Amino acid sequence: DAGVIQSPRHEVTEMGQEVTLRCKPISGHDYLFWYRQTMMRGLELLIYFNNNVPIDDSGMPEDRFSAKMPNASFSTLKIQPSEPRDSAVYFCASWGGNSPLHFGNGTRLTVT
Amino acid sequence: RKEVEQDPGPFNVPEGATVAFNCTYSNSASQSFFWYRQDCRKEPKLLMSVYSSGNEDGRFTAQLNRASQYISLLIRDSKLSDSATYLCVVNFGPSGNTGKLIFGQGTTLQVKP
Numbered sequence: 001d002a003g004v005i006q007s008p009r010h011e012v013t014e015m016g017q018e019v020t021l022r023c024k025p026i027s028g029h030d031y032l033f034w035y036r037q038t039m040m041r042g043l044e045l046l047i048y049f050n051n052n053v054p055i056d057d058s059g060m061p062e063d064r065f066s067a068k069m070p071n072a073s074f075s076t077l078k079i080q081p082s083e084p085r086d087s088a089v090y091f092c093a094s095w096g097g098n099s100p101l102h103f104g105n106g107t108r109l110t111v112t
Numbered sequence: 113r114k115e116v117e118q119d120p121g122p123f124n125v126p127e128g129a130t131v132a133f134n135c136t137y138s139n140s141a142s143q144s145f146f147w148y149r150q151d152c153r154k155e156p157k158l159l160m161s162v163y164s165s166g167n168e169d170g171r172f173t174a175q176l177n178r179a180s181q182y183i184s185l186l187i188r189d190s191k192l193s194d195s196a197t198y199l200c201v202v203n204f205g206p207s208g209n210t211g212k213l214i215f216g217q218g219t220t221l222q223v224k225p
Contacts, residue, residue: 031211042216042218043217043218045212091156100161101148101213104155105155106155
């Protein structure tokens with residue numbers, strides 16, 4: 001199994017631009033999570049899905065952030081417009097209930 | 113109060129020392145708990161689950177105290193390779209056992225020769 005696959009690994013963009021982060025979960029896992037990690041705030045849960053349905057998006061910072069999961073093998077996290085304070089490492093993770101939570105390698109986002 | 117709280121450290125210990133980390137959580141209904149390890153600039157990885165009766169994996173021991181709502185991790189005979197950030201994870205999902213996995217801020221351990 002290839003594990004959780006995220007793309008891109010690094011993203012550098014200018015303030016105001018749209019950013020789209022992508023995630024392919026482990027096949028068979030029915031939960032998908034998006035986390036954001038910064039030195040100041042640690043690992044924050046943004047949103048999670050169960051069977052492609054968003055269950056809890058209370059961690060999404062504001063309306064500039066949106067996430068979708070059109071099918072069991074793909075999810076996106078979009079930031080529009082991006083701001084410098086969005087700079088962080090964004091992790092996608094998937095979970096199959098009886099298995100551990102598996103993380104992707106993360107996307108390091110820098111907004112200038 | 114934060115949902116999951118940890119002492120960020122850093123804990124600086126010599127090789128061979130025993131070190132313990134605690135983590136408190138706010139949801140009395142939580143049913144599943146984990147310790148994850150994160151190395152610098154890497155993704156977190158599961159170290160061990162935490163069971164009600166406590167559990168051990170080699171030099172690592174995890175314990176749960178439901179009454180006081182905390183979990184602990186004990187590392188015996190620490191090695192240089194144990195240097196990392198240790199994150200506790202608590203399930204805040206409906207019924208305390210599905211979905212909403214919340215991480216603590218992490219405790220940094222530095223083991224010195």
